[in-house]
Amino acid sequence: MTDGAVEVRDVVVRYGATTAVDGVSLGVPRGRVLALLGHNGAGKTSLLQVCEGFRAADGGECRVLGLDPIADHDALMPRLGIMLQSGGVYPWATAGEILRLFASFSANPLSPDMLIDRLGLRKFERTRFRRLSGGEQQRLSLAIALVGRPELVFLDEPTAGMDTESRHTTWQLIEELRSDGVSVLLTTHLLDEAERLADDVVIMREGRVAATGTPAELTAAAGIDLLEVRADAGLQPQSTQFAAVEKTPGEYVITGNLDAAAIAEAIAWFAKAGAQVTAVNTRRRTLEDVYLALTADATRKAGAAR
Ligand SMILES: Nc1ncnc2c1ncn2[C@@H]1O[C@H](COP(=O)(O)OP(=O)(O)OP(=O)(O)O)[C@@H](O)[C@H]1O
Numbered sequence: 115m116t117d118g119a120v121e122v123r124d125v126v127v128r129y130g131a132t133t134a135v136d137g138v139s140l141g142v143p144r145g146r147v148l149a150l151l152g153h154n155g156a157g158k159t160s161l162l163q164v165c166e167g168f169r170a171a172d173g174g175e176c177r178v179l180g181l182d183p184i185a186d187h188d189a190l191m192p193r194l195g196i197m198l199q200s201g202g203v204y205p206w207a208t209a210g211e212i213l214r215l216f217a218s219f220s221a222n223p224l225s226p227d228m229l230i231d232r233l234g235l236r237k238f239e240r241t242r243f244r245r246l247s248g249g250e251q252q253r254l255s256l257a258i259a260l261v262g263r264p265e266l267v268f269l270d271e272p273t274a275g276m277d278t279e280s281r282h283t284t285w286q287l288i289e290e291l292r293s294d295g296v297s298v299l300l301t302t303h304l305l306d307e308a309e310r311l312a313d314d315v316v317i318m319r320e321g322r323v324a325a326t327g328t329p330a331e332l333t334a335a336a337g338i339d340l341l342e343v344r345a346d347a348g349l350q351p352q353s354t355q356f357a358a359v360e361k362t363p364g365e366y367v368i369t370g371n372l373d374a375a376a377i378a379e380a381i382a383w384f385a386k387a388g389a390q391v392t393a394v395n396t397r398r399r400t401l402e403d404v405y406l407a408l409t410a411d412a413t414r415k416a417g418a419a420r
Pocket residue numbers: 129132133134152153154155156157158159160161
C-alpha cells in the first residue's frame with residue numbers, strides 16, 4: 115500500500131447474509147477530497163465505518179494515515195475528524211459546552227468561537243443538543259469534527275438536512291480544509307456537492323465500485339456531448355446506437371457515441387414513435403448524467419433478473 119491518507123483494498127463488510135461492501139478498493143491521497151457516491155444501501159456508510167475503526171472488515175485491508183484503524187485506534191483518533199450523524203454527543207449539554215469539551219481534547223484546537231460564528235451557531239450556543247433542529251445538529255457535528263485540527267476528516271453526508279446557506283458555508287469550510295492540506299473522505303447523495311468539492315469520485319453500486327475517476331474524467335464521454343429531448347413521458351427510446359434515460363417525466367438524456375448519424379437516429383426514433391417533441395438540446399455530460407446512467411443500468415439488470 116502507498117502512503118495515502120486512506121488506503122482500502124478488497125474490503126468486505128457483511129451483516130449476516132447481506133454483503134454490504136463487496137471487495138472495494140480505493141485510496142484518498144493526502145490533501146485531496148474523495149467523494150463516495152451511491153444509492154441508498156450501496157455500502158458507503160459501512161465502508162466509512164471500517165475506515166473510522168468503528169467496524170472490523172470481514173475481508174481485505176484498510177490503512178488510515180498509514181495505521182490500522184482498529185489496532186492503532188488510540189493513536190489515530192486525535193488525528194481524525196469524524197462527523198457523527200445525530201446522536202453520539204451528550205443530548206442534555208448545550209451546543210457551546212459540547213464544542214468546548216471536544217476542543218479541550220485537542221492540544222492545539224481551532225477556536226470554538228470562530229466555528230460557532232462560521233457555522234451560524236451563535237444563536238444556539240446555549241441550546242441543549244436535543245433541542246437543536248436536524249440541520250443545526252449537523253452544523254454542530256461538523257464543528258466537532260473540525261475543532262481538533264484533524265489531518266483527515268470523514269464526513270458522512272455532511273450537508274444532509276442543511277439549508278442552502280449552511281450548505282454553502284460547509285462547502286467553503288471543506289475547500290479551506292483542502293487548501294490547508296487536510297484529506298477528506300465524504301459520502302453524499304448530492305451530485306453538485308461532489309462535482310464542486312471532490313478531486314476524486316468513487317461511485318458505489320450494490321457494495322461494489324461502479325466507476326471511479328476525477329469529475330472531469332467521469333464526465334468526459336466518448337462522444338463528448340449529450341442529447342436532451344423533451345417529449346411525452348414514459349417512452350423507452352433505445353437502439354444499438356444510443357441509450358436514453360428518462361431523467362424526469364418527459365425529459366430524456368441520450369448518451370452514447372453521439373455523432374451526427376446517432377443524433378439523427380435518436381430524433382427519428384421519437385418521430386417513428388409518434389411522440390410530441392417540444393425541445394432538443396445538446397450539452398456536455400454532468401456527474402449527474404454519469405450517475406443516472408450507471409444506476410439506471412443497475413435497475414435494468416435487476417429488472418431483467420426478476
Ligand atoms: N447494522 C446493520 N445490520 C444489518 N444490515 C445492515 C446494517 N447496516 C447496514 N446494513 C445493510 O447494509 C447495506 C449497506 O448499508 P449502508 O448503510 O452501508 O449503505 P449506504 O450506502 O450508506 O446507504 P445510505 O445512502 O442510505 O446511507 C444495506 O443493505 C443496509 O440495509
